[in-house]
Amino acid sequence: MKRMFLAVGAVVLGISAGIAADDPIHARQELMKANGQAAKNVVAILKGQAPFKLATVQAALKTFIDTADKAPALFPPGSDKGKTHALPAIWTDKSDFEAHFAKLGADSKAALAKITDEASFKADFPPIFKDCGSCHQKYRAKEQ
Ligand code: HEC
Numbered sequence: 001m002k003r004m005f006l007a008v009g010a011v012v013l014g015i016s017a018g019i020a021a022d023d024p025i026h027a028r029q030e031l032m033k034a035n036g037q038a039a040k041n042v043v044a045i046l047k048g049q050a051p052f053k054l055a056t057v058q059a060a061l062k063t064f065i066d067t068a069d070k071a072p073a074l075f076p077p078g079s080d081k082g083k084t085h086a087l088p089a090i091w092t093d094k095s096d097f098e099a100h101f102a103k104l105g106a107d108s109k110a111a112l113a114k115i116t117d118e119a120s121f122k123a124d125f126p127p128i129f130k131d132c133g134s135c136h137q138k139y140r141a142k143e144q
Contacts, residue, residue, distance in 0.1 A: 025084045028074035031067045038063040039132070042125060052118040057125065061112045064128065068105030072098045085141040100135040107131055 038060035044050035045057070075097070080088055090097045111124045 024074040024076055024079045025082050025086075028071055028086075029084075031071055031074070034063050035067055035132070039129070046122070046126070052121065054115070054117070054121075057115055057121050058112060061108045061115075061128075064108040065105050065112070068101045068108065072101050085143070087139050087141055090139050097135070097139055100131065100139070104128070104131040104135075 041050070041056050042060045045052050050056075075086065075090055075094075077091060080086055080091060107128055111128060114124050115121045
């Protein structure tokens, strides 16, 4: 009996470990959702709806850096099919698409180094949203 439970456990673990590789669409959407949440937290500060917290700002930038690092590998050929808003241009213009991620990573790293207080946050954070928007405009389908 005990042995059977162990075997079942191994199968379950094996499946969950394979999720990112087997389901790149889901994995990249989860990363992007984290970006969306991080952006929301920051926008609330910019709008004066939440108090400035350096830790919140830094966490958002680290989320963006993590995405820039991991997301390019989550657009393998063929993953334009399925429940995705990714546009075909990603695969015909791959190097430009990946350059957008590289820019997001580089800009977020620079902002992480520069932002130390509320004034530098207000000056140096908003331009990062252009990196999100310029990629979405070209490579992401609008919500249906
Ligand atoms: C290099 C291109 C690129 C950059 C840069 C980028 N995104 Fe995205 N984003 C995408 C693509 C492509 C999708 C659609 C993915 C899919 O559906 O497979 C997406 C989807 C999303 C979604 C919807 C996720 C879901 O499925 O619910 C959110 C939210 C999002 N991005 C936020 C952001 C934010 C915030 C930034 C900036 C910090 C950002 N993105 C930067 C390409 C990018």
